[in-house]
Amino acid sequence: MSIREKVDEYKKILDIFPNDQEKYQYLIEKAKENDSFPLELRLDNFKVNGCQSQVWLVPEEKDEKLFFNSDSDALIAKGLVTLIASIYSDEKAEDIVSSEIDLMEEFELGVILSPARRNGAYSMLKTIKEYAKNLIS
């Protein structure tokens, strides 16, 4: 699935929930499903700056594609980073860099996706794109 297709898929799911509370509940479930992150990878160099809670994103390159493993010490942030990581995983670095999808505009996720530059989701996306950019250069 392309980045666009994955975003559309998540949009469909998130649209089912009528309010922020149920959307957060969905993210909490996503967070609980993501139990594969090894604690020893909670390292400062994998930390995403600018989040209210601690968030880690670890990139991995396999068959010329990028994969992201993610974690957070807060549940809702972990659900969000799990969702974002799955959108950009299994994709070529070039496709990640050239993707101009604005997740803040696509998803209605209450205050956690407000388009503020000092916002956690903004930092998660920026981190993913930087990893992809470094791989190309």
Next chain:
Amino acid sequence: MSKFSDIKKDFPIFERDINGKKLTYLDSGATSQKPNSVIDKMNDIYKFNNANVHRGTYVLSSETTHEYESVRYKLQSFLNASESDEIIFTKGTTEALNFLANSIANKFMGEGDEIILSEIEHHANIIPWQMVAEKYKLTINYVKVNDDFSLDLDDLSSKLSSKTKVVSIVGESNLSGMLPDIKEINNLVRSNSDALLIIDGAQLVPHRKVDVQDLGIDFLVFSGHKMLGPTGIGVVWGKKELLNSLDPVYGGGDMIEEVHYDKATWAPVPHKFEAGTPPYVEAIGLGAAVDYLENLGMSEVEKHSDELREYGRKVLLDIDGVNVIHAEQDIAGCTFGMYVDGVHAADLSLMLDTHGVAVRAGHHCVQPFHRKLGIDATIRSTAYIYNDKEDIDTLKSALISSVEMLR
């Protein structure tokens, strides 16, 4: 009927809803909401009076100057200061403390001198002192906080000496609501040192009657926006003779008497400390906020705060799984820091938001004290004049349902 029972109608923000729920605003420790009278006053200045202060010799400028300077008299009476010249306008508490740290260190301090703060200070009352301490080779000592969140005054006594040049202490804790005995601190400082005593009144002044002469302190600093006023305006109150002896930190227009190419002389206090165009509209807005509080009466404001504190203690202290950071002395603010084992404060505040409950999450600019307690982050509920018991009930039920979802 109590003066407070219908008070929300003065604050237009309470007309809106949040996520389809009534707004339960419990973050006044971060900033207060504004009554119509403050908003209208500032609008009126821009619409009908606006002109720079202290400059023009025309009607508009003289009207604005009069409005601006009259706020000094309002604040003199609000704080029972002996003169209106003792009121200096700043951007806020942070700028006020940066100004005092720099001006005092420059004038009165040298290598080896000591500054005393407490373990529960806001970053605004730590970092400016750390910055001058490094520059002037000064030492900072921190007064211990007891397990019940009161200040350890024996520890203060033992740390005071002839080397102590400044004691700067919070007037009301923004995390625990602790109100130190300022008069007792003043006595200890006077009898054990020649230090200047500064009180950080950012949380204290909005909630309680402060009489600077009765307290005997040297300086008081506070912000307008936490006491119904606008952002961008704060106050330093200082004893006149001390203000006279201090040098300005900022130079520019309006703070001078005479300027030559090689030197300048300063205007008298307070204007020597107010370089450039001051935030006069904000100051006038603060004047309207003081009028609003005086109209309620600060003793009534205190009583309301005490009632909400007692109710908060009754309702919030025994919620299953919720740990509370709150000073349980007879006199304390209606501030409750809270954390739940195994639940992140950011998750908790996001879930509370879905109930329309606005609280602060994080370290509330008291990171060293959080570290001392071994907690990363807390949520904090701070009530003000427009809050009522129903708001505390809403917080409690939202907390219970949020914790259930997050566990």
